[in-house]
Amino acid sequence: MTKIRGTSRQYWVAVRAMLVMTVVLGILYPLLVTGVGQLAFNAQANGTIRQVDGEPVGSALIGQGFVDEDELALPEWFQSRPSAAGAGWDGAASSGSNYGPENPDLLDAIAARQQAISELDGVSVDQIPADAVTASGSGLDPHISPDYARLQVPRVAEARGLEESAVAELVESRIQSGDLGYLGDPTVNVLDLNIALQQMDPDGSN
Incomplete structure (x- = not known):
């Protein structure tokens, strides 16, 4: 018991x-x-959602494509890095390609991207920065390098009928320093840049 x-x-x-x-x-x-x-x-807890006219247009933490239904770059927008996440920029399928640096498929993809950017932006292949043709490890990086943003300025300005100098100033104002001011390279958040671009008047003022 x-x-x-x-x-x-x-x-x-x-x-x-x-x-x-x-x-x-x-x-x-x-x-x-x-x-x-x-x-x-x-903001961080809720996904850093950006809104335009009260409507959510994306997260500043997750990259997205600015392309048409055929996956072709829209010339009036700054373009993001390529993405290997799902069909591209799929937040539910974050991943890289996992290709090694000498993988033939990766080299072919890079060459195709270089050719597309060369034609879109009217630049030579050797002017295209590496981040413009390579996906990030997550496939969801929302940032590009300042060099890639600057490369796109003439095309975006022409497509929108804006002064190139005004668009260039906008890019410079959106450059973010590395974490804590010294960790990592400077970057530009593509979504935030495009939102600011959309708010520009025809004369180039915000």
Whole structure:
């Protein structure tokens, strides 16, 4: 009888511990973390969604394509890096191509991208920066290099009927330094740049 009581007590202690931990770790802790996230890091917790005229147009943390239904670059927009995530910039299929640097398929893809950019922007292949023709490890990098953004200025300005100098100034104003001011290379967020571009008046002012 004593052994049965002892076993029953152990079971009861285990059940109570499970209930307490379920409430603390399964309910209270997630609520606390969510509350702190919403109060202290609201934009990050909600995906840093960008809106235009009250409508969401994308996340500043996830790259997207500015292409037509045939996957051809729209000349009036700054273009993102290529993407190997799903069919391209698929947030549910983040991945790189996993091709090695000497893989023939990768080399063919880079050559095709170089040719497309050369024709679109009217530049020689040796002027095209590496990030313009290679996908990031996640396939969702929302940034491009300042060099790639500058390369696109003449084409975007012409397509929109804007002064090239005004579009160039816009690009320079959108260059972000590395993390903490010194980690990593300067970048330009393509979505933020295109939103600012859309808000420009025909005379080139914001």
